[in-house]
Amino acid sequence: MNGSEPHRVNLNNPFIALRHPNFRYYSIGMIVSLIGTWMQNIAQPWLAYSLTQSPLLLSLIGALQFTPVLLFSLFAGVVIDKYPKKKILILTQSASLVITLLLALLVWTGEVRYWHILILATALGAANTLDMPARQAFVIELVGKDDLMNAIALNSTVFNLSRVIGPAIAGIIMATSGVASCFFINAFSFAAVLISLIFIKPIALPKNQLIKKRIWEEVKEGLRYIRQSPILVETLLAIAIVGTFAPNFSVLVPVFAKLVLNQQESGFGFLMSFLGIGSLLGAIFVAASSRTGPKRYLLTIVPFSVGLFLILTGFANTFILTGFLLALTGFFFVAFTSNANSTLQLNSSNKYRGRVMSAYALVFGGSTPIGNLYAGAITDRINARMGFLACGAAILILMAVLMIGQYSRRRNQLHR
Secondary structure (H helix, E strand, O other): OOOOOOOOOOOOOOOHHHHOHHHHHHHHHHHHHHHHHHHHHHHHHHHHHHHHOOHHHHHHHHHHHHHHHHHHHHHHHHHHHHOOHHHHHHHHHHHHHHHHHHHHHHHHHOOOOHHHHHHHHHHHHHHHHHHHHHHHHHOHHHHOOOOHHHHHHHHHHHHHHHHHHHHHHHHHHHHHOOHHHHHHHHHHHHHHHHHHHHHOOOOOOOOOOOOOOOHHHHHHHHHHHHHOOHHHHHHHHHHHHHHHHOOOHHHHHHHHHHHHOOOOHHHHHHHHHHHHHHHHHHHHHHHHOHHHOOOHHHHHOHHHHHHHHHHHHHOOOOHHHHHHHHHHHHHHHHHHHHHHHHHHHHOOOOOOHHHHHHHHHHHHOOOHHHHHHHHHHHHHHOOHHHHHHHHHHHHHHHHHHHHHHHHHHHHHHHOO
C-alpha cells in the first residue's frame, strides 16, 4: 500500500499525515530522540558558560557546531539525492549516539574541559550536516506528496512539543542530578529513532537517473535549478535572514537568565520551555491550515513579528514577561519556518529535492555560526539585553530590504 491506508479521510483533519504507518513510527522515534536533544541543548550551553563565564566563548561552541553545515551542506545534498535516505539516517543517528555518549562520560567523570565541548560539538555538527537535510527530504517518502505539508507541520509540532518537555526536564535534572544525566539521556534517546527506522518501509518514488558526474558539477546543477525558480530564491533568502538572527537562544537566554533575571538552572530551563510552548502552538497553527497550502504572508509579514518580539524581549525585566515574549517569538518563528519548508519541498522536483533541502540546511543551520558569533560578541561587549535588540533589529532591516527588492523586481517584470 506504499505505506498509506486507502480509506476515506477528513481533509480538514490537522493530523491527517498520521494515517500513514511509516509516519507514525517515525514520529514516535523522533519525539523520544528530540526530547533528549533538547535536554542536551539546555545542558551544553549552561555547562559551557559555567566553565568559561564568557558569552563569546559560549557562542563559539554554537558557531563550530554549525560550521560543518555551512561548509558541506551543498555536497551533502548530492549524497542524499543519490543514496537511500533511510540508510543515511541510520548512519547519522548512530554517529550522534556515539558522540553524545562520549561527552556524557567526560562530564560524568569530571574530566570535561571547554575544548572537549568544542571538538564534540563540531563532530555532532558534521553528523547533522547529512542528518538535517536527509530528514527533511525523507518526509515525502513517508506520506507522499498530498500529505507532505501536513507531515512537515506535524514534524514541527513533534519538534516543538519536545522543545517544551525537554528544557523543563533538563532544568530539573541539572538542579537535582547534575548536567551529565542530560547527556546520558540524549545519547540513549537516539536509539528510539534507530528502532523506528527498522519498521519503516519508504514509499517508492520515481528514481533519479544516475548520471555519473563530478560532485561539484551536481552541486552547480542544483544551484542552477534553484536560481531559475524565483519562489525558491526568495524563500531561501528569507530563511537566511531569520535563520541567522532569530535562533540564537542558546547564546542569549542563559546569559539573560543568569545576569538579568537572576535565575539558576531550573529558571533557564523553564524559560526555554516558554519558547517551546509558543513554537508548539505555531506548529499546530500551520498543521491545522496545511490543506490549503503554504501562505505567502507567512513568508513575508511574519518575520517582522519575530524581529519585533526579539526586541521587546530585550526590554523585559521579569521572568513571566520574558517567558511570554519568548513564547510569542517561538510562535511566529515556527509558523514562518514550517511554511518556508513546505514551500521549498512543494516547489521542488524529486530529482532536486535533496539538493534544495541541503540549500535550506545551508541557509538555516549554516547561518547559525554567523548569528551565534554576532549575538555572542554583542552580549560579551555590551550586555544580553542588547544582544536581543541587535538580533531583532537585523531581521527588521534585512527583511525590509528583501521586500523592497522583491517589489522592484516584480514591478520591472510588469513593465517589460
